[in-house]
Amino acid sequence: MSLAKERKLNPRQLATDVLAKLDVSEWCEKVEIAGAGFLNFHLKTSTLAKTLESAARGEHLFFEKASQPRTVVVDFSSPNVAKPMHVGHIRSTILGDSLARTLRLLGHRVVTDNHIGDWGTQFGKLLVGWKTQLNADAILADPIGEMERLYKAVNAASEADPAVLEQAKQELVKLQNGDEENLGIWHEMIKLSEIQFKTIYDRLGVKFDYSLGESFYNPMLKSVVQELRDKGIARESEGAVAVFSDGTLPPKQDPFLKQEDGEWKPNPCLIQKSDGAANYAGTDLATLAYRLQTWHPAEIVYVTDGRQQLHFQQIFATFRRWHPEAKVKLAHVWFGSILGEDNKPFKTRSGETVRLSNLLDEAEERAYQVVSEKNPEAPEGQRREIARVVGLGAIKYADLLPNRQSDYVFSWDKMLALNGNTAPYLQYAYARISSIFRKGGVESAPAGTGGRVSVTLTAPDEMTLSKHLLNFGLVLDAMVEEYRPNYLCNYLYELAGHFARFYEHCPVLKAEPTERATRLVLCTLTALVLRQGLEILGIETLEQM
RNA sequence: GCAUCGGUAGCUCAAUUGGAUAGAGCUUCUGACUUCGGAUCAGAAGGUUGGGGGUUCGAGUCCCUCCCGAUGCACCA
Numbered sequence: 001m002s003l004a005k006e007r008k009l010n011p012r013q014l015a016t017d018v019l020a021k022l023d024v025s026e027w028c029e030k031v032e033i034a035g036a037g038f039l040n041f042h043l044k045t046s047t048l049a050k051t052l053e054s055a056a057r058g059e060h061l062f063f064e065k066a067s068q069p070r071t072v073v074v075d076f077s078s079p080n081v082a083k084p085m086h087v088g089h090i091r092s093t094i095l096g097d098s099l100a101r102t103l104r105l106l107g108h109r110v111v112t113d114n115h116i117g118d119w120g121t122q123f124g125k126l127l128v129g130w131k132t133q134l135n136a137d138a139i140l141a142d143p144i145g146e147m148e149r150l151y152k153a154v155n156a157a158s159e160a161d162p163a164v165l166e167q168a169k170q171e172l173v174k175l176q177n178g179d180e181e182n183l184g185i186w187h188e189m190i191k192l193s194e195i196q197f198k199t200i201y202d203r204l205g206v207k208f209d210y211s212l213g214e215s216f217y218n219p220m221l222k223s224v225v226q227e228l229r230d231k232g233i234a235r236e237s238e239g240a241v242a243v244f245s246d247g248t249l250p251p252k253q254d255p256f257l258k259q260e261d262g263e264w265k266p267n268p269c270l271i272q273k274s275d276g277a278a279n280y281a282g283t284d285l286a287t288l289a290y291r292l293q294t295w296h297p298a299e300i301v302y303v304t305d306g307r308q309q310l311h312f313q314q315i316f317a318t319f320r321r322w323h324p325e326a327k328v329k330l331a332h333v334w335f336g337s338i339l340g341e342d343n344k345p346f347k348t349r350s351g352e353t354v355r356l357s358n359l360l361d362e363a364e365e366r367a368y369q370v371v372s373e374k375n376p377e378a379p380e381g382q383r384r385e386i387a388r389v390v391g392l393g394a395i396k397y398a399d400l401l402p403n404r405q406s407d408y409v410f411s412w413d414k415m416l417a418l419n420g421n422t423a424p425y426l427q428y429a430y431a432r433i434s435s436i437f438r439k440g441g442v443e444s445a446p447a448g449t450g451g452r453v454s455v456t457l458t459a460p461d462e463m464t465l466s467k468h469l470l471n472f473g474l475v476l477d478a479m480v481e482e483y484r485p486n487y488l489c490n491y492l493y494e495l496a497g498h499f500a501r502f503y504e505h506c507p508v509l510k511a512e513p514t515e516r517a518t519r520l521v522l523c524t525l526t527a528l529v530l531r532q533g534l535e536i537l538g539i540e541t542l543e544q545m
Numbered sequence: 546g547c548a549u550c551g552g553u554a555g556c557u558c559a560a561u562u563g564g565a566u567a568g569a570g571c572u573u574c575u576g577a578c579u580u581c582g583g584a585u586c587a588g589a590a591g592g593u594u595g596g597g598g599g600u601u602c603g604a605g606u607c608c609c610u611c612c613c614g615a616u617g618c619a620c621c622a
Contacts, residue, residue: 010602011602011603012602034565036564036565036602036603037564037602038564038565078622080622117622120621120622121621121622122621122622214622237619238619238620239620240619240620241620242619242620252548258546258547258548258618259546259547259548260546260547260618261546261547262546262547265547267618267619268619269619270619270620272620273619273620274619274620275620277620279620279621279622280621280622281622283622305616306549306550306615306616306617307616307617308617308622309548309549309550309616309617310548310549310617310618311617311622334549334550336550336551336615336616337615337616339615370584371584374583374584390584401558401559402557402558402559403551403558403559405550405551406550406551406558407550407551407614407615407616408557408558409557411557413571414557414571417570417571418584419570419571419584420569420570420571421558421559421569421570421571422570422584424584425570425584425585427584428582428584428585429585431582431584432581432582432585433581435581435582436581436582437581438581439581439582440581471561474561475561478561482561482562486559487561490559490560490561490569491561493569493570494569497569500585500586501586501587503581503582503585503586504577504585504586504587505586507580507581508581509581510580510581523581544582545582545584
């Protein structure tokens with residue numbers, strides 16, 4: 001079809017011409033022209049069966065590793081020290097983790113790096129709070145809550161009284177100049193925060209190769225700014241240092257220009273504040289240079305929310321001017337905001353954000369209710385474990401399923417739904433397959449044993465399921481190409497659906513020997529793809545639920 | 546004002562990037578065998594894809610225009 005467009009030919013005629021010159025009889029039963037000029041290739045059942053057999057022997061799982069593995073740095077999660085991780089952090093964490101897992105599966109070298117917010121102006125206020133009104137009991141019982149309280153208290157006080165703000169600035173300067181007491185407190189705050197991060201990441205099953213926070217780049221900032229000035233990329237403006245347009249891009253594509261009242265005006269990117277301290281952009285440039293020099297990646301992926309689009313356009317454009325020779329691909333994988341029911345950034349009724357740990361607790365609790373209802377005879381410990389896997393799976397899947405670029409309204413019920421297009425539906429399909437093997441007393445997988453397997457496909461539901469299995473690799477490639485895990489979610493949901501229909505119509509254990517062997521292979525392969533697919537979404541599977 | 550993203554069934558979302566009759570879930574209604582797990586399956590109902598124009602074999606998708614919403618646009622990250 002696209003060929004016809006390109007060559008301005010009649011699609012139907014072109015299809016006929018192509019068909020005349022085509023010989024795919026090795027794989028295809030027949031090729032038909034349909035509709036406006038589509039070529040429908042009818043795959044030979046024997047070809048399909050052979051592909052299933054080779055997969056059953058463990059030779060592949062319907063995808064290929066990348067022919068040219070690349071090094072990819074994935075930057076995601078990025079929580080702030082002294083603040084609780086809230087629902088806003090979940091999308092970056094889950095998205096980044098699933099992208100990293102998928103890239104690894106496809107054979108790429110992946111470096112995950114958590115760019116923790118451990119430096120910046122908030123520490124001035126935090127230090128004032130720590131020194132003047134720290135509650136010793138609270139900091140032990142709920143360190144994050146106490147630090148958050150301190151920050152809010154000083155923040156409110158400094159709005160009312162400029163003297164407090166001045167005090168905070170001075171504490172910050174002391175910290176930046178290496179004051180021993182302030183550095184000690186700062187380290188303590190980081191330590192307390194890291195305990196919280198680790199607890200959450202352990203629950204989510206998320207791991208980082210590196211957690212190089214903003215403070216790590218502190219020693220490099222001065223020279224980065226100096227170099228950019230020396231090269232004429234950045235210059236002083238109103239006391240700060242900023243990057244302006246160099247006029248090489250068309251104005252519409254130039255992130256350093258904006259249109260106002262019909263005129264193009266400068267839209268600079270500040271890399272150093274007028275007080276001499278670096279800001280977000282300056283730190284990000286230093287980070288980018290460090291990553292390039294340290295890991296030599298072919299690609300760097302930033303998973304952050306959509307409000308930072310302009311920021312990253314400016315960072316990337318600045319970097320291109322700074323290192324025009326660098327071939328690295330820079331990708332800002334952004335996602336929409338989580339909104340409250342009033343369509344504004346999400347807050348609870350009391351104005352707080354929902355803590356991530358509370359969300360996870362609630363998910364497990366709701367799943368526990370369901371498990372106990374469906375499975376009252378199972379021992380308590382097992383019910384808890386099932387609830388953990390199902391609850392966390394539901395949350396992750398709910399976050400990965402929608403197109404990442406759209407905002408969504410937060411709702412407990414939606415986030416924690418256990419019916420419909422949800423993780424439990426996929427996990428249930430997997431558990432049913434496990435149950436077949438348990439009941440039948442048969443080994444699940446001829447896979448990997450090199451044993452002889454023979455597949456003979458006849459029933460329509462067998463065919464549909466088989467064809468869908470073959471598409472796994474295409475979906476993985478598309479997911480990595482577009483950084484969209486929802487492609488995989490939809491694929492797995494359809495796979496589970498096809499399996500459910502197969503399960504209804506095609507008895508496995510009671511079938512005749514030939515049929516039974518084929519159907520056991522289909523069960524095995526479906527289970528393997530489901531487990532592999534869920535695993536790279538960061539979702540666990542269960543033999544029983 | 547300019548820019549980015551979005552507006553699809555009562556609700557929440559898909560639609561392989563321009564392809565075939567726009568698909569799912571939730572909700573509502575109907576049905577499923579002493580059967581491998583009913584967290585399931587089958588069926589019904591529900592649509593002028595925000596409005597209008599254009600491009601072509603073909604448009605939810607691309608272009609123009611208007612309406613509505615979210616977000617960003619100089620020292621927060």
